[in-house]
Amino acid sequence: MNETLEQAQRRKTEHLRIALRDPSVQRPGRDNGLSTLDLEMLSLPELDLDAVDTRCHLLGKALNAPLLVGAMTGGTAHAGEVNRILAEAAERTGVGFCLGxxxxxxxxxxxxxxxxxxREVAPTTLICGNIGAIQLRDRLDGLRLAHLGREVGADAMYVHVNALQEAIQPEGDRxxxxxxxxxxESxxxxxxxxxxxxxxAGLGEQTLRALALTGVAGVEVAGVGGTSxxxxxxxxxxxxxxxxxAGAVLAGFGTPTAESVQLARRAFxxxxxxxxGGIRDGLEAAKCIALGADAVALAYPFLQAAQSxxxxxxxVRAVITEIEGVIETLRITMFLVGAPTLSHLGNTPLVARP
Ligand SMILES: Cc1cc2nc3c(=O)[nH]c(=O)nc-3n(C[C@H](O)[C@H](O)[C@H](O)COP(=O)(O)O)c2cc1C
Incomplete structure (x- = not known):
């Protein structure tokens, strides 16, 4: 569907307004699957907390922690201001940033x-561009996708798949x-x-198996349990x-985050x-890395801080505090489970506590 700029801007403004003002869009009747998984805490960790290393490399960039500000916004002057706040906070804390x-x-x-x-406010950190899979099919190819990325200085491009969202959206692509x-192809x-x-809504097993046959560099699961x-x-x-x-009934339909991460690790x-997908703190981030994730992305919590x-x-300071809170919690969790590095954390077993 070819829409006007006004229509696209109105939709983005409504998305921001509803996401921020209506708490019912969070954890819609379903958990992200992480609450019943635990890491065993060691009372005698034999580690120096200050030597615990959360740093990593992702998509060619060095990060202070395996963390990204999730894809959210852009397209209006206000959304641009939100992006600048989030991107500056990401740059100053050394985490990645994803465009909407x-x-x-x-x-x-x-x-x-x-x-x-x-790039003016985030000259060095990882920036990921973003386009919908429908726009990719209808208006782009691999060359144009790269051009869209280069215009914003992106290090990588996300293609988002949102069939459930589009099916419920008043003006959605069906x-x-x-x-x-x-x-x-792209x-x-x-x-x-x-x-x-x-x-x-999470990536399920069949989707992941199909995507694994393509040349995609990876996936972000965005599972059920967070913003719906x-x-x-x-x-x-x-x-x-x-x-x-239908939207109310299917609000929690899909694959919860914990399951989707494990399926993705196996498929990729x-x-x-x-x-x-509903990751809200550094403990949940640590659990995801123990489940096999290379990094985690949080969207809604950082938007809330940016708009507070x-x-x-x-x-900017409020977003920095939230990002640093996630990193500090991750670091302390790593210390308490005896994991001096992220690869140790990745090999730490989880305990199921229903
Ligand atoms: C206000 C808002 C706008 C979003 N816009 C996009 C978008 O344009 N592209 C995209 O791929 N994901 C978008 N998302 C989805 C997030 O990137 C993320 O996958 C999803 O919100 C789950 O993460 P969360 O539970 O931490 O919010 C948006 C999320 C929010 C809260």
């Missing part, structure tokens, strides 16, 4: 494009034929690494409609697996 869907850039408006250009082939033709992500896009889209229907009813040995202050500098 760059679909507004395809319409060709310079303000929309500027809202995604963040025809998903040919999307897999478009991903497979993953082999794009000169930037291409990763596929869900948006909160079926729920957000259901709330955008002005009155009770059949699609809004040697490739990148990023855990996301009217003053820009205070907003």
């Amino acid at each position: 869907s760059q679909r507004p850039m395809l319409i060709g408006d310079p303000t929309a494009t500027r809202s995604f250009q963040l 025809d998903w034929r040919g999307v897999f082939d478009a991903i497979a 993953a082999s033709d794009c000169e930037l690494p291409v990763l596929v992500k869900e948006v909160g 896009w079926a729920r957000i889209e259901a709330l955008r229907h002005a009155v009770r409609t059949p699609r809004a009813i 040995p040697g490739r990148i697996v990023i855990a996301s 202050h009217g003053d820009r500098n205070e907003a």
Whole structure:
């Protein structure tokens, strides 16, 4: 569907408003699967906490911790300001940053494009671009996908798959034929690494097996248990409609984060697996790394922090505090489970505590 810039901007503004104001869009009747998994705490860790090393390399960039600010926004002047706050906080803490869907850039408006250009505030850190799988099929190929990434100085491109969200969205795309082939072709033709992500319904076993046959560099699972896009889209229907009813019922449909991470690790040995979907703290991040993830992404918590202050500098500081809180919790957890490095944490068994 070719839409106008105004339509795309209105949708993005509504998404931000509903995501922030309506708590019912979080953990919609289903947990992310991490609460019943535990790491065994050692009372005699035999480690120096200050020597615990959370650093890693991801997509060619050195990070202070295996953490990304998840894909959220861009396209309007306000969204650009939110992006600048988040990206500056990511740069100052040495974590990665993911842009929201760059679909507004395809319409060709310079303000929309500027809202995604963040290298001025984040010159060195990992930046991942983002486009929807439907836009990839309808309007791009591998070369144009790389161009979209280069225009914003991205190190890699995410393609998001959001069939459930689109099915509930009032103006959503309902025809998903040919999307897999478009991903497979552009993953082999794009000169930037291409990763596929869900948006909160998780990647299941059959999807992961199919994606593993392509040249994608990795996946971000965005599992069930965090922000629910079926729920957000259901709330955008002005009155009770059949699609809004479906959105409420299917709000927690899909694969929970903990399960999706394990399936992804099995399907993608040697490739990148990023855990996301309702991860809210450094303990959950540590559990995901123990389950096989290379890194974790949190979206909603950092958006909340970015929007918590009217003053820009205070907003940046608030996001930095949240990011550092996740890293510090991860570091202390690693210390307490006897894992001096992330690869040790990756080999630490989890205990099921139903
Ligand atoms: C306000 C908001 C906007 C989002 N926009 C996008 C987007 O444009 N592209 C995308 O791939 N994911 C988008 N997401 C999904 C997140 O990247 C993430 O996969 C999902 O929210 C689950 O993570 P969370 O539970 O930590 O929020 C958005 C999430 C939020 C909260």
